[in-house]
Amino acid sequence: MRAISLAVATALLLTPALPATAQEVDRTQIARIVDEGTRDSEVMRIAQYLTDVIGPRLTNSPGMRQAEDWTAAKFREWGLSNVHKEGFEFGRGWSAQSWNARMVSPRIDQLTVMPITWTPGTNGTVRGPVVRVSLSSASDFERWKGKLAGKIVLLDEAEPAEAPTSVPFRRWTDEDFAKYSEYSLPTYSNGGGSGAWMTLGQQRDAFLKEEGVLATVSMSGRDGDIVHGSGYSFLLENAPQVPGFEMSAEDYRRLARLLEIGATPEIELESSVTFDDSNTTAYNVIADIPGTDRNAGYVMAGAHLDSWAAGDGAADNAAGSAMVMEAARIIKSLNIRTRRTIRFALWNGEEQGLLGSMAYVEKHIASRPVDPDASGIARYMGWNRAWPITPGPDHGKLAAYFNIDNGSGKIRGIYAQGNPAVMPIFEEWLKPFASLGATQVAMRSTGGTDHVFFDAVGIPAFQFIQDPLDYGSRLHHTNLDTFDHLQADDMRQGAIILAAFLIQAANADEPLPRMPIPAKPLDSSGYYPWAGQTEGN
């Protein structure tokens, strides 16, 4: 006990001067930001337009095209500069016009389904018996050959229901934050991602088409008649040939149970979908508030504007997009000028692999050797594990990147992404917002969204800690992700704090301290560092 007290006393005597970046938090300016961001907040009106009026914004769908144009127009309306769309090669546009499903034998029952993105429509109602087929290897194909014509194939094991014994909607507590202060040192691999890209899925699709299967049905991973419909076959060369549906867990399990007791259920399925191959380019939306010093570089805020097709993409990520746009509106409408330019980015193709932010990084920040033999987006599949990293034109100019993509929960702090040098700076920047609930600077990294490719090439790139609410429990990628479940006060708070962070980073004497450019891949699973140390994202 005594030893600790001495250590504390010593620490107090030796408190170092704050780093230059942390200086000069202008509280008068923050007061103006809070005033503008509460009294005249536009954040919910933006979110409502993106969700209620435009709706789901699957990359290259008509909804996303509309969102690209609408957000760019908003930035222009507010007087931002250099507003433009920056394209990258993506793939097909897809949207669903209608869908429906019924069990017709042994009894009639309306079923909850949705089509899986980028699968073809049924071309009218198809009707057939369901059969449970496990196709996890090529030898499974042999077993089912000649037995599936005219059938509807249930692809998944019917996992049993789970009792919902936790609170769906919650905010972080001090107990949670105690865990946040824990940090595990990163581990490294010798890298090299696999070149396989949904090979089994493509083989399975071709087999099922050949066999004359009417449609496939997957089971929702959540209970409560919640569906997602997420599929990844957005490349023309991967185009699935068999209509695919996701079915609610309750309805799927009923079919599986009826099969088990010898009743052979027959179901009807219908989906009407539209493909658009006229333009396979997807567009990020970029807008600037120019700095006063042309040589000082820029700082950046980003959020992905695209969504999945289920629900209206509200928490994921109209919420983050609206907060980024509202931060831009606040700064611009207060006519706040900063040394560095502040750039706002609304990313595209995030849900398919952070593709829009990857394209931006590859073009402007740092390039990595891509596969010259692959076409389109497939060239970049191993991008995050390819060496060497070659700094690009903006590598030295981009002083900080801040991302928002954790739903509509209020900002409670920020992940330092393994960079201890930024922690005291962020602690200073957060101080004015303690009474709004934002206090935590966590050493740990978080992954899974658009800051990771900036981080992966040595840019100080961060994502905020937000209250989890019901994002993970029921909204993430589901039909329940609608405007209803957004928390307005939380989003006003988030936009205000983001605006303040951008101004601090853009005005600091020194840019944020950087980690070295990574020389080895992190030992995280998959192509991308999805797996951070964070819970609840």
Place this chain on the structure above:
Amino acid sequence: MRAISLAVATALLLTPALPATAQEVDRTQIARIVDEGTRDSEVMRIAQYLTDVIGPRLTNSPGMRQAEDWTAAKFREWGLSNVHKEGFEFGRGWSAQSWNARMVSPRIDQLTVMPITWTPGTNGTVRGPVVRVSLSSASDFERWKGKLAGKIVLLDEAEPAEAPTSVPFRRWTDEDFAKYSEYSLPTYSNGGGSGAWMTLGQQRDAFLKEEGVLATVSMSGRDGDIVHGSGYSFLLENAPQVPGFEMSAEDYRRLARLLEIGATPEIELESSVTFDDSNTTAYNVIADIPGTDRNAGYVMAGAHLDSWAAGDGAADNAAGSAMVMEAARIIKSLNIRTRRTIRFALWNGEEQGLLGSMAYVEKHIASRPVDPDASGIARYMGWNRAWPITPGPDHGKLAAYFNIDNGSGKIRGIYAQGNPAVMPIFEEWLKPFASLGATQVAMRSTGGTDHVFFDAVGIPAFQFIQDPLDYGSRLHHTNLDTFDHLQADDMRQGAIILAAFLIQAANADEPLPRMPIPAKPLDSSGYYPWAGQTEGN
């Protein structure tokens, strides 16, 4: 502390003799019941047939007709006696073959709806603009006259979403049970129910038909794309003329928000429904295990077999029906003979006002003066508040009634329904089941299901305390009420305890002590004593 110790010592010395009814809990017999009810349990197979194969069992629907026959056949298969269906006048049969809804402007969106029971179908797809109309009085009708032709009417205020901050699935704790030991003395009214029976609803329907409205849409009272579809117009003379739908809260609120910002949404609705007026009689299913003493009367267990049309009526009340049937199977298959006959009842029309059990009580137990001018079931609308009560042929014979209708949660005890004389008896009967979690005898009353009309005429009639699970939070009357969410071990336990209680009550030297025949109506709201003192039912 000393005073308490003395009191305990005194209590030990003065422990009174148990009432005759509580004597002779035969633990060897209970061991056999536990063995039969666990090793060879049929309770989940029964529940699965009722839910997966038969599905929803709205009174007088084809599903309920099938369930009446199937359960009667099961009772016969197990060797029960006097198996028969006992009819009472009800109303129309109704079932839905298909339904669907889409927003088509300002964008396309698949909507979650279901038709409201006993409303007509749309006769193909109807399409029109939605309009929010408040019609809570006749003067509202004037305001909207001439303005609604070709429109789809949103009937409800779009109440905002609520954050789901409580655990959906839970079991009772000691803390809950501490509340259960509280009892408020009953209060009485001078009675006289209103003669109104959905008058405003009928006037509204006639007005909307006259105005040429395409359909009406109500808002679900729960979030999470959960729908119920419950309507009460089952009498031919009340037949609604305008198709009615319930829409998920999320989809309904989106329409309301779009209206608020001046976008006039257009939607398509389709429902195909079938009426059956060929037989307006509904049937309770009755089966007996005869007693050894023909003059000793009978005891009874009951559960309602009918359900609403949403989901498969699993927790409400295939669960209770299966536990009652399993108790019958256990007793019969062990060839246990009791002094009194044990009667099993699967009620019909419970969801429309406990109509099946009321018909049984009126016919066999005690009659009350009904309205001679009304026709059909409407004659009985004020039944529970009509005096005098005239005991019928079975009033002295029915020694006890036990009901199960609180979902699939395990039995934790029993409500004494305000009768202190039965409490020590039930405490004795529960003792062998303490290690299975059943320990509580609560003085308080519970209402809302088929024991109340027995109780209301002075029969010792009870319902068990069951763990709430997710019954109230998401299953009750919803599309999520499927077999998936039933708890198998809980239901095995429930059937075993019910079987044991029936045997105790049927063998006791004295019938259960009775309360006096009520001489005045209880001051509870509505026609029926729905409002017990219980939480969570």
